[in-house]
Amino acid sequence: MTSTPSPAPQPASVPASLEEISSCINGYDPNALSVDQARAFIDRLVPRLNAVEMLPLRSALGRVLARDIVSAINVPSHDNSAMDGYAFRGQDLADGAETTLRVVSRAMAGQEGQHAIAPGDCVRIMTGAVMPDGLDTVIPQEFTKLDGDQVTIPAGIVRPGDNRRLAGEDLAKGEAALVAGRVLRPADLGVLASLGQAEVPVVRRLRVAFFSTGNELRSIGETLDEGCVYDSNRYTLWGMLQRLNVEILDMGVVRDDPDALEATFTAAAANADVVITSGGVSVGEADYTKMVMAKLGDVLFWRIAMRPGRPMAIGRIASGSRHAVLFGLPGNPVAVMVTFYALVRDALLAMSGARVAPMPLLRATSVNAIRKKAGRTEYQRGSVTPAAGGGWEVRMAGSQGSGILRSMSEANGLVVLHHDQGNVAAGETVDVLPFDGLA
Numbered sequence: 001m002t003s004t005p006s007p008a009p010q011p012a013s014v015p016a017s018l019e020e021i022s023s024c025i026n027g028y029d030p031n032a033l034s035v036d037q038a039r040a041f042i043d044r045l046v047p048r049l050n051a052v053e054m055l056p057l058r059s060a061l062g063r064v065l066a067r068d069i070v071s072a073i074n075v076p077s078h079d080n081s082a083m084d085g086y087a088f089r090g091q092d093l094a095d096g097a098e099t100t101l102r103v104v105s106r107a108m109a110g111q112e113g114q115h116a117i118a119p120g121d122c123v124r125i126m127t128g129a130v131m132p133d134g135l136d137t138v139i140p141q142e143f144t145k146l147d148g149d150q151v152t153i154p155a156g157i158v159r160p161g162d163n164r165r166l167a168g169e170d171l172a173k174g175e176a177a178l179v180a181g182r183v184l185r186p187a188d189l190g191v192l193a194s195l196g197q198a199e200v201p202v203v204r205r206l207r208v209a210f211f212s213t214g215n216e217l218r219s220i221g222e223t224l225d226e227g228c229v230y231d232s233n234r235y236t237l238w239g240m241l242q243r244l245n246v247e248i249l250d251m252g253v254v255r256d257d258p259d260a261l262e263a264t265f266t267a268a269a270a271n272a273d274v275v276i277t278s279g280g281v282s283v284g285e286a287d288y289t290k291m292v293m294a295k296l297g298d299v300l301f302w303r304i305a306m307r308p309g310r311p312m313a314i315g316r317i318a319s320g321s322r323h324a325v326l327f328g329l330p331g332n333p334v335a336v337m338v339t340f341y342a343l344v345r346d347a348l349l350a351m352s353g354a355r356v357a358p359m360p361l362l363r364a365t366s367v368n369a370i371r372k373k374a375g376r377t378e379y380q381r382g383s384v385t386p387a388a389g390g391g392w393e394v395r396m397a398g399s400q401g402s403g404i405l406r407s408m409s410e411a412n413g414l415v416v417l418h419h420d421q422g423n424v425a426a427g428e429t430v431d432v433l434p435f436d437g438l439a
Contacts, residue, residue, distance in 0.1 A: 018298050018315055021045055031303045034419050035342060035377040038304050042314065042347045046325055049273070049353050051204040057192055060184050062245040063202040064353040069178045074168035075194050078113060079131040083140045083163045086151050088122035090137040090160020099153040107132060122151060131164060138163035170194070181355035203353035209268035210237050210276040211251035213261065213289045214331065219253050232405055233278040233336045240340050244348055261292040269296070269319035273351060276344065279331030282311045289328070293317070299326060305376035305419065308332060308402035309339035325351070332402035338379045338414065341433065361416060361431040364392035370424040372417045381411035384432055394432050412436065
């Protein structure tokens with residue numbers, strides 16, 4: 001269903017014109033772009049959000065940190081014990097012999113620290129308790145023998161300084177705990193909690209509108225007329241966008257009608273930072289999608305040296321004074337997913353203010369021989385499993401046709417065959433992009 005929330009703030013920075021960006025890409029040819037050239041162009045095209053909002057700590061998971069977080073305290077605040085045991089001076093350890101010390105007090109977690117303890121004495125101490133003044137070593141209780149108030153430490157069990165956590169060892173006062181651009185993970189929430197930080201400055205969520213085009217498409221719940229298919233692209237796009245923690249505006253299926261297309265593009269650009277479409281960008285498409293894109297914005301139509309997913313539209317769509325970045329993806333279901341992972345995902349993260357790192361690739365031995373022509377990047381669906389002799393192996397997952405979504409579901413990663421790479425023989429090592437590694 002079409003959703004029309006209140007307009008989102010316009011991104012602060014306005015990128016250069018498409019012509020200016022094109023001039024910065026070596027060897028730019030819209031009819032023969034490599035994947036790397038397309039990525040470089042997109043990186044220059046997309047603006048970065050800079051609007052900041054404060055969120056309660058438990059609402060910040062998955063959001064992009066807007067500012068560096070500097071520790072105002074030492075964590076931990078005092079030297080403390082890493083073990084349940086006995087705290088003593090390391091210099092009291094006998095050289096090559098047992099050491100016997102007198103237990104004079106107890107130190108519990110949460111209590112104030114104790115004053116200096118005399119040489120030859122020790123303190124029964126619990127994990128997390130403040131180390132008494134002058135004591136620097138802890139022997140775990142299971143290694144000791146207690147007789148009344150005398151505790152004996154075997155030779156060679158501990159060294160001076162063992163089992164003591166230093167003040168500021170985790171975070172020192174004035175140290176950057178987390179850096180702006182980080183997508184906050186569960187451990188980061190714990191770090192912030194250890195600083196006593198109840199609220200977190202995050203970049204506002206990116207708004208992404210998307211819709212499918214084509215007279216043959218039907219939404220779930222509609223009658224499937226002869227010659228028609230149910231639209232799957234909006235559901236795969238929704239799933240991939242959910243993983244990026246963006247705000248999603250599903251504009252539904254739009255028929256091949258210029259007025260309907262123009263109204264939908266305009267509404268999407270008015271309410272979102274990014275507009276993603278599927279279908280209508282191939283050469284010879286018998287519809288109005290490309291015409292309306294060109295009418296409403298500054299748009300280029302690319303042929304990318306990749307398989308699947310060769311055709312793509314890229315640019316900006318206007319609605320009044322607002323502009324949204326446009327990604328016009330192919331209509332075939334697998335091509336939609338591959339172009340999203342290869343070209344769109346990182347762009348959305350960058351727009352969201354995140355520091356973007358290359359997606360991790362797994363090295364695996366190919367069980368199958370793979371035919372590959374140099375001069376384009378190919379993404380084959382594969383299933384990765386542990387190899388008998390260690391490491392990983394990958395085998396092709398079903399038919400590789402760009403309309404066969406089932407094999408995408410059966411796969412657990414994409415075999416990435418790079419631009420200059422040729423045929424792959426069975427037993428050779430290839431790069432695999434695991435689906436479960438994608439955020």
